[in-house]
Amino acid sequence: MTAPAARALPVLPADHRPVRLADLLARAPGPWPLHDAAASRTLDALAAKALPAHTLMQRAGRAVARLAMALAPHARRIHVLAGHGNNGGDGFEAALHLHRAGREVRLHVIGRDSADGRAPAWPPDAAASRRQAELGGVPIIAGLAPQALDGAELVIDALLGRGLTRPASGAVADAIRLCNGSGVPVLAVDLPSGLPGDTGALEIDAACVQARWTLALLSLAPGLLTAHGRDPAGEIWWDDLGVQLAHPDFPVPAARLQGAAGLQTLWPARRHAQHKGSFGDVRIVGGADSMGGAALLAGRAALGAGAGRVWVDLLDDDAPRLDPVHPELMFAPTPQDERLATSTVVAGCGGGEAVAARLPGLLAQAGRLLLDADALNALARDPALMQALRERGAEGRPTLLTPHPLEAARLLGCSAAEVQADRLRAVRELAARSGAVVVLKGSGTLISRPGALPWINASGHAALATPGSGDVLAGWIAGLWSQISGDRAISGETALDRAELAARHGVWLHGRRAERLAPGGQALVASRIVPDGQDR
Ligand SMILES: NC(=O)C1=CN([C@@H]2O[C@H](COP(=O)(O)OP(=O)(O)OC[C@H]3O[C@@H](n4cnc5c(N)ncnc54)[C@H](OP(=O)(O)O)[C@@H]3O)[C@@H](O)[C@H]2O)[C@@H](O)CC1
Ligand SMILES: Nc1ncnc2c1ncn2[C@@H]1O[C@H](COP(=O)(O)OP(=O)(O)O)[C@@H](O)[C@H]1O
Numbered sequence: 001m002t003a004p005a006a007r008a009l010p011v012l013p014a015d016h017r018p019v020r021l022a023d024l025l026a027r028a029p030g031p032w033p034l035h036d037a038a039a040s041r042t043l044d045a046l047a048a049k050a051l052p053a054h055t056l057m058q059r060a061g062r063a064v065a066r067l068a069m070a071l072a073p074h075a076r077r078i079h080v081l082a083g084h085g086n087n088g089g090d091g092f093e094a095a096l097h098l099h100r101a102g103r104e105v106r107l108h109v110i111g112r113d114s115a116d117g118r119a120p121a122w123p124p125d126a127a128a129s130r131r132q133a134e135l136g137g138v139p140i141i142a143g144l145a146p147q148a149l150d151g152a153e154l155v156i157d158a159l160l161g162r163g164l165t166r167p168a169s170g171a172v173a174d175a176i177r178l179c180n181g182s183g184v185p186v187l188a189v190d191l192p193s194g195l196p197g198d199t200g201a202l203e204i205d206a207a208c209v210q211a212r213w214t215l216a217l218l219s220l221a222p223g224l225l226t227a228h229g230r231d232p233a234g235e236i237w238w239d240d241l242g243v244q245l246a247h248p249d250f251p252v253p254a255a256r257l258q259g260a261a262g263l264q265t266l267w268p269a270r271r272h273a274q275h276k277g278s279f280g281d282v283r284i285v286g287g288a289d290s291m292g293g294a295a296l297l298a299g300r301a302a303l304g305a306g307a308g309r310v311w312v313d314l315l316d317d318d319a320p321r322l323d324p325v326h327p328e329l330m331f332a333p334t335p336q337d338e339r340l341a342t343s344t345v346v347a348g349c350g351g352g353e354a355v356a357a358r359l360p361g362l363l364a365q366a367g368r369l370l371l372d373a374d375a376l377n378a379l380a381r382d383p384a385l386m387q388a389l390r391e392r393g394a395e396g397r398p399t400l401l402t403p404h405p406l407e408a409a410r411l412l413g414c415s416a417a418e419v420q421a422d423r424l425r426a427v428r429e430l431a432a433r434s435g436a437v438v439v440l441k442g443s444g445t446l447i448s449r450p451g452a453l454p455w456i457n458a459s460g461h462a463a464l465a466t467p468g469s470g471d472v473l474a475g476w477i478a479g480l481w482s483q484i485s486g487d488r489a490i491s492g493e494t495a496l497d498r499a500e501l502a503a504r505h506g507v508w509l510h511g512r513r514a515e516r517l518a519p520g521g522q523a524l525v526a527s528r529i530v531p532d533g534q535d536r
């Protein structure tokens with residue numbers, strides 16, 4: 001790709017304000033692109049070229065200083081920890097602004113020059129910003145002494161950003177640990193230092209700043225939103241520094257952020273002339289041995305999401321065929337005829353070993369098929385099933401897979417740790433291998449279809465880490481999927497588009513319901529996460 005002419009870039013005057021990501025997602029349509037480090041470097045260079053020298057870093061530093069004063073208006077003593085890359089440069093600029101605004105600023109320079117006495121080697125912009133800070137009279141201190149943060153009211157973390165190439169160590173890791181141990185609130189610049197921006201994957205005991213707030217600059221890193229990223233990032237803010245990221249010449253993002261926008265309009269109000277047959281049939285195949293509850297949760301969720309009729313096909317012959325809490329649920333064996341071709345089938349919730357025998361028939365006949373839990377484990381064990389899955393996709397019959405990281409690892413033939421080390425790569429790989437839409441669950445759930453940009457879901461928190469919440473999700477997605485298929489099919493969309501839409505919407509609503517029920521992240525039981533028809 002040839003680089004676009006710099007003057008073509010839409011760089012606006014810097015009169016904008018940073019926005020809290022949660023507010024942005026609630027009101028703006030998006031989709032918001034997420035850029036990896038390589039793309040962000042390209043963006044940085046393009047934007048810097050379109051502006052007068054040093055302007056981009058000045059904007060970044062001013063944005064950090066303004067947000068610091070807005071979030072911690074009473075903080076007088078502010079310590080800025082600066083590393084030796086451009087992240088440090090943003091810190092120098094912020095320190096200068098805060099100093100000029102009358103705050104008591106201490107600027108700690110951490111890294112090569114303080115640790116081993118070598119001459120500092122900042123990139124040109126950061127070197128210029130450091131000179132400005134010195135000339136402006138900001139007190140600059142080499143390193144961070146153990147008691148240095150006593151009495152501090154705010155720390156600005158500008159140690160490491162997108163340039164992280166290895167786990168933080170040495171003087172940088174020591175500074176991170178001191179900062180975390182101080183109890184002083186931290187505003188992280190671009191990323192909490194130590195967090196890998198592309199993946200959000202932290203090794204055990206890796207040094208990483210635990211920020212109260214993170215201000216992402218120009219572009220948003222996927223690692224802030226998935227794997228381990230949400231905890232160290234704290235509340236995420238974003239400032240595009242006046243650069244419009246939607247410009248066609250900008251580098252392709254690594255993923256898109258899924259919020260509510262664009263989804264509500266998919267399920268319009270019901271028309272008077274509609275009947276339950278208009279909203280699709282869902283069949284749940286699962287509940288082997290003592291795991292009938294999983295199938296019931298999925299069935300209830302499909303009903304609550306608005307499916308027209310829901311049948312549960314229990315694999316345990318001795319289990320009662322009635323749900324007293326939801327007597328609307330019907331219990332019947334899955335038919336082996338054309339009714340299967342027009343149904344949305346969920347297989348695997350509490351499926352045990354028994355579900356494997358059902359898969360060849362379902363893969364061959366089900367119109368829409370969602371495989372979860374034990375159905376995924378059976379798929380991982382049997383290459384013939386995987387082949388049948390690919391054939392379905394090639395014939396235009398869509399499948400959705402909803403693995404958690406261990407199930408994804410079994411399907412990919414690797415460990416769960418390897419999946420978690422690069423969740424975006426894992427979800428793309430699994431979608432490509434299976435031809436299905438894949439929902440890789442966990443903090444920052446990913447949704448991917450073959451060959452397309454993955455989505456990272458922004459809703460939900462650890463209240464969802466409760467048994468059965470995955471069964472609810474599977475049923476919820478199926479209930480939505482059944483409504484945008486059949487006679488309510490959205491025109492112009494392919495079968496795989498509809499599968500992806502249902503997955504994106506289901507994952508978003510599932511997470512948002514948990515946030516509403518447990519705003520403080522307190523424990524939830526999965527039955528409460530079952531939708532009640534009000535979730536839109
Ligand atoms: N891109 C954008 O959109 C914009 C970017 N901007 C800002 O620039 C930041 C990116 O700057 P950057 O590329 O200079 O990287 P940065 O994070 O400062 O690291 C620098 C140095 O750290 C080193 N290093 C690496 N790992 C290490 C470790 N574990 N422990 C210790 N050291 C380690 C490594 O040097 P090494 O030691 O490997 O030679 C590297 O040179 C970005 O986050 C944002 O704040 C904004 O100003 C404007 C918009
Ligand atoms: N820490 C977390 N943050 C956000 N979502 C989570 C977290 N832990 C679990 N979840 C979500 O909860 C659900 C759990 O699904 P799963 O692991 O299949 O559980 P189960 O098999 O018990 O139903 C998934 O949607 C997953 O994304």
Ligand SMILES: [K+]
Pocket residue numbers: 087157158159160161188189190191192193
């Ligand atoms: K940082």
